[in-house]
Amino acid sequence: MDFIYLIKPKRENFLDTITDEESNIMSEHFEYLKSQLDIGKLILAGPVTTGKFGVVILEAEDEDSVRKFMLNDPAVSKNVMNYELFPFLVSLIKK
Numbered sequence: 001m002d003f004i005y006l007i008k009p010k011r012e013n014f015l016d017t018i019t020d021e022e023s024n025i026m027s028e029h030f031e032y033l034k035s036q037l038d039i040g041k042l043i044l045a046g047p048v049t050t051g052k053f054g055v056v057i058l059e060a061e062d063e064d065s066v067r068k069f070m071l072n073d074p075a076v077s078k079n080v081m082n083y084e085l086f087p088f089l090v091s092l093i094k095k
Contacts (some may be wrong), residue, residue, distance in 0.1 A: 002043065003057070003066040004088035007073075007081035008053045010044035029081075036069070043090060054081075057088060082085035 036042035047054040060066035
């Protein structure tokens with residue numbers, strides 16, 4: 001099964017006002033997602049260029065496992081980003 005979660009900064013002007021601590025957390029977030037890429041679970045991840053939200057698409061056994069992963073994402077668990085989770089169907093993908 002595939003799932004998508006959206007993450008949105010807790011404040012509107014996040015990119016303009018990011019603190020050193022938040023920057024470190026976002027680096028942890030990147031490495032956390034990269035670990036899933038390395039094992040073949042991450043399909044796609046990245047932010048929109050405005051910084052208003054990011055997208056993570058994962059392959060997972062079930063919703064509980066992806067929810068656990070999402071809630072342990074440093075950007076979420078360290079309260080930098082809000083999140084929304086949805087089941088997702090990858091219908092087309094560039095090879």
